[in-house]
Amino acid sequence: MKKFVKGNEAVMIGALYAGCDAYFGYPITPASEIAHAAADMLPQMGKVFLQAECETGSINMMYGAASAGKRCMSASSGPGMSLMQEGLSYLAGAQLPAVVVDVQRTGPGLGNIGPEQGDYDQAVKAGGHGNYKCIVLAPASVQEMCDLTIRAFELAFKYRNPAIVLADAVLGQMMESLELPEGQLQVPDTKDWCVRGDAETRQNLIASIYLQIDLQEEHNWMLQRKYESMAADTQAQSYLTEDADIIITAYGSCACIALSAVDELRKEGVKAGLFRSITLFPFPKEELAQAAAGKKVLVAELSNGQYRDDVLLHLPCEGRGQVELINRMGGNLIRMEAIKEKAREMMGVKA
């Protein structure tokens, strides 16, 4: 069945199919419609919608619900995501599964409510304190706003780790047709770690504090091993990359524009391809190396080179010299023409 919905509504539809038990929200543009949908849908299904007094409140409500083994989520943007960073660190430290959708707006500071991808480092490198990582998924359509929200729940429970769906204002606000998912998401049983106040979970302890330094170090090593193991779940899209001379790489709404640019360049005889990261952490390192081997790479992003830096970090050494960046900030999108022009320039082709 198909429905014509806003990206933000698609998130909540996905959350329902993922079996979300509780939503803890706080208003912020351009993410508020996710809370509106949650407030509308969840109580009717006997589930929980709560509005906190601030984002610090909502992320810590998630800590409480996740500790009980429940599937919980929140959504925010800009300053709200900044306020959630401490809580994300606690969730990661205590190995609790939770999903946060970041409908990125512009920054820094108040910024405005237009689209930007400036929260890349905050999400992917973990903006809170300590040696932790969040799983980060980057949708590029209304369909993926739904599907990757489900996937975020799946991975969050698989790894007992917070997962961020890194969207942006374009994806949150635009409408497209959505193919409704089939079936309910099954997640692993939580009784081995959650605390439900019953005999079965009496032994379990949820904590991120180890006052003995060796134990705290071991806890950190264990977390790092877990993050490394997440490489098994990388996801990326390679489009016309095999015979390409130049690869345009992007994620999120920016990748939609890059995709159009690739098609247009092909029509002009420039062998371009698109590499789109779907998981940003774990980063699709192997997939990128394969798609970009021996090719020029143009990174398109709505931020100050944050994604480009990761592309450089993950590309094999020999590929790094051929990477260039095209970017916009402040709520501006990159025009497809500008991507084409930059690609032609890199290929030494005249329009």
Place this chain on the structure above:
Amino acid sequence: MTTSLKELSKIPMKLTPGHRLCAGCAEPIVARQVLMATDKPVVVANATGCFEVSTTIYPYTAWNVPWIHTAFGNAAATCAGVESAYHALRRKGKIDQEMRFVAFGGDGATYDIGFQSLSGAIERGHQFLYVCFNNEAYMNTGIQRSGATAKGASTTTCPAGSCVPGKQQYPKDLTMIIAAHELPYAAQAAPHNWKDLIAKAAKGFEIGGPAFLNTLTPCPRGWRHDSDKTIDMSKLAVETCIWPLYEYENGKFRLTAESARIAEGKMEKKPVSEWINSQGRFKHLTKDRWMDVADAIQEEIDRKWNKLIQLTKL
């Protein structure tokens, strides 16, 4: 303090027309009334919200006075910082004139996310006036419930339906909570009674310590009433005792204006049903399904009103 309309009209405007707040918004009315209450140079700190966004859309500004904004929940902290810097500069002799400081925040920025920062600033004793524009929801982000939203009001995050009668909780009594800080001055005001509001703001500016003014700011968009009914709404809130006008000054509570007259039996106390019937956000409460909610609200308003009268007798 000047309180004749003729005199007030001569005061230079600190917040100019041409801002982009909605037709019928009470916020600029209250802001102008507050700013008329001092003839000293004034610095404005503003929390995130309709008022901040709509008066400062770059490259324009509606402000004729120094104005500062940081985050959503930090207006009181920012104001405390500016006030501290002012005192330091005064001590060094770098500023020779007396100045006043005022922070404006909506109910979300005051009752909810900014409560910690406001409480801290009051406890530390900064000399500033904090004015809350209480329109009883997060209007800037699309009418979500707040700690100030009335019981029974329908918002986007507590939509009324067959299961739920809109917001299920009563609002926080923030003025009383602030009064419990035992600060020099706290008051409730509403824009229809400009004389009362300006007098309270003037006291707040001159009290010599932290002062708090909670103002009711009807919002046609969120409350679902016609935009020419803003002042009527303000008046009705006081007449139904939904929003009593009172002040707390150096440990004493005192009713003012219409509220004092209602308490003295010189004015009719209108039923809450008039309030509920006047706004679309309460529309569902007039149906059989939620009739009992309207009754419960009347009971609670009566209880709080009687309690307030008792407090004024202490």
